[in-house]
Amino acid sequence: MTHLLPLLLYSGAFVLWVRLLLRGARGQASLLASGVTGVAVFVHAVALGHFWLRYGELPLVGPGAALSSLAFVGGLALVAMLPLRDVGRVAIALLPFIIIVQAVALILGIQPSPMALDFQGTGFVLHVSFAFLGYQGLALAFAAGVLYLIQHHELKEKRLGRFFHFIPPLATLDKLARVGLWGGFVALTLALAFGWAWTVENRGSLEMSDPKVIWAVLSWLVFVGVLLARAGGGRNDYRGAVAAVVGFGVVVSTYLVLRITVGATGVFL
């Protein structure tokens, strides 16, 4: 129930953002949607804090607990954006990701993992925390990219309808995607470095055929690809938005493929 409440609140916030979109972005609904989003993140923080206090371990090990923490990092990113004018509206694209991740976490069960004893230490905590920040950075770039492409389409089609009024300006979305990508890239790079150092220290060597390692390196390469797509031949906002959406799709689908194929053996997240 503790972890279900944030999911319900995230869903409620999403409904409010959609309502705001349908109403043509009018009224106090923006305040309400932002408020509910903030409350959801607060409640989520309390739930994760409760997990820590109750089981004496950070919710970073085990798929359920880790995914819930990943969703929470996304919520934190949203809360940071809410005070910025119009930027908070990116919640309409980011919240579904957070909701899905939290729902999957609940289905898998947010509970202490027997593996927690094997995964301890500052290096591990930093590795996972930076990895979550990295993936949420990519998720943010994806959300901004999706909205960018919709707004771009509206402008090209010369339709000044609900989407046009609701979605922030192209320049704002591009800036947001850039922050997400660069922040995520730096975080994921640090995550890889801490992960490598921790593994060498605790396991002796890094197994490159480990699906976790494959996925992490592939995600890092996706970041590099997306950043290059934006930078190649000068700044290109449209190409950058497409690259962010495709890159996120690649990272998520790779995760799903690895999860389905080797996840059952227990060697993957």
Add this chain to the structure above:
Amino acid sequence: MSLAVVGVSHHTAPVEVRERMAFGPSEAAEALLELRSETEVREAVLLSTCNRTEVYLFSANGPHVIQAWQSLLGGKAGRLERQVGDYLFEQRGEGVVRHLFQVAAGLDSLVTGEAEIQGQVRDAYELAASMPVDPPLAGPVLNRLFQMALSVGGQVRSETSIGEGAASVASVAVQLARKIFGSLKGKRVLILGAGQTGELIVEALDREGVQGVMVANRTYERAVGLAQQVQGHAIAMERLAEALGSADIVLSSTSAPHPILTQRVFREAFPGGLRRPLLMIDIAIPRDVDPAVGHDPEVFLYNVDDLRKIVDEQVRVREGAVPEADRIIQAQSEEFRTWFASLEVVPVIRKMRGRAEDLRTLELERLLRGMDHLSDGDRERVEEFSRRLTNKLLHDPTVRLRKGMGTGGGAELVEAFRFLYGLEDHNRPSRAARRSGEGRGDAGEPAGDGESKEKMGS
């Protein structure tokens, strides 16, 4: 006492007349003072914009005040083709409330839903409120009326789509630019040719903080002249590609018979391809920009038909919101009416209580006259009993009368109340009223002498 509004608006007078009847802030202040000194009008607020000049009045002698206002307007306008009165409109009573609410909400504006009027209504009210006269020109009634109007304006704009989108070509251009670039500060604008619409767009963009306006024209001298008007700099047509390469927004309105910004010019301007958004507004007929240029994903090209279509669509959206806005105005007008009606009962209640107090003291004196054996303490207890009994008897009728005023038929209710309590005698103030020197209203209520009635109008 009644409410009235008299003036000219875009519905009743052409711009040639309206502009001669427009008041600047200092002129408006003088006019209000003149109106007060000549007519002793109780309350007055003067609203003067490019679309209207109207005065809101709350006074005892309506026709006299209106006559004075007409003379004042006539004097300001000077000689007109027709009589001043032919251009004027007049509303009284509840019509005034509804009219002001519609004005504040932008429903009576030339462009439905325009937002500027809200600030103009506020300025008009604040001007009247700031006048150093006693009693204040923005007294209790107009204060309440204007505060509610501003609130209604805000409510209509936030709860309906009345102010949604842009309703002119210039504002659509700015809206598009904002949705592409976010802030327009520091953006560079390239202007090709001249024209009234183009100038309006440049003015609107300028207000948003664009910088570095470049002007190109077929003749360089004309470009220099235009550049001076818009505080930009002129460039020769031969350097068009170079200027295009550094522009964020292009505004084109030449009378050239063929496209000026062709794909060749575009390629010359962006040899490595366009790597950033470029807004191109082509309001020329025939078009200045080759439509093929718009196929680039970073180019947002709009011609005059596109802009007109967007404007028409936005206007339709706004007009579609009018019924919803009307419902809000109706509800709020009703609320004001209820409040206003409640003012009417104040003198009646005061008089009824005065009459009751007279009777109480009279009967108490008569009773105590034959009871000399009572101690002071007992006398006080008897007096306290009489006071409490009177208050309890009057409490329910007072509350019900106030409540009844809000449910319609208030005037009849007050008449019935007067009849039942024998308060129709206008020439005999109560003893209690004489003792306390009553006759002036409390703060927050229009002054009443117990005889006069507050009316929204006849």
